[in-house]
Amino acid sequence: MNEAVLVLNANFEPINVCTTRRAIGLILSGKADMVLNGRGHIRTVARLLPRPSVIRLEVQVHRPRPRVKLTRREVFRRDNYTCQYCGRRDGGLTVDHVMPRHLGGEHIWTNVVAACPACNHHKGARKLEESRMALAHLPKEPPANAAYLYGQHLSKNGEWEPFITGW
Numbered sequence: 001m002n003e004a005v006l007v008l009n010a011n012f013e014p015i016n017v018c019t020t021r022r023a024i025g026l027i028l029s030g031k032a033d034m035v036l037n038g039r040g041h042i043r044t045v046a047r048l049l050p051r052p053s054v055i056r057l058e059v060q061v062h063r064p065r066p067r068v069k070l071t072r073r074e075v076f077r078r079d080n081y082t083c084q085y086c087g088r089r090d091g092g093l094t095v096d097h098v099m100p101r102h103l104g105g106e107h108i109w110t111n112v113v114a115a116c117p118a119c120n121h122h123k124g125a126r127k128l129e130e131s132r133m134a135l136a137h138l139p140k141e142p143p144a145n146a147a148y149l150y151g152q153h154l155s156k157n158g159e160w161e162p163f164i165t166g167w
Ligand SMILES: [Zn+2]
Pocket: 083, 084, 085, 086, 087, 088, 115, 116, 117, 118, 119, 120
């Protein structure tokens, strides 16, 4: 009952991921329709319920343009789990502030990168130019489009792809 279900707005824009339990609740209360099943059924005492993979809300939900929350996990994901100084992918990663915080560097998308512990230590509390290190990519805020927000679910839920593409 805890599998991921893709929730589409009334205009078919993907807006959320919920659990099977929540999705069935939304369908039974008339707030959503099943768009895609593909997972068989759940037998209860009273009836056979579908196990939705994609549902669509009956009424369009208005909400602000989504943004990707700045967290360690999202920084690593944006940077493809790669140290932005040396390109290493193995070993643990840390979040490095390109302009060190004690020099006024902010905790914002354009000032944080994934760095391996060795590079983070080597750079230390110096500015980038003082460290003579170089970044693989200039850090940017990742796009909050559906491909970025929900693409991570595609390995388990390949059937979502047509619903995510283009949003
Ligand atoms: Zn490194």
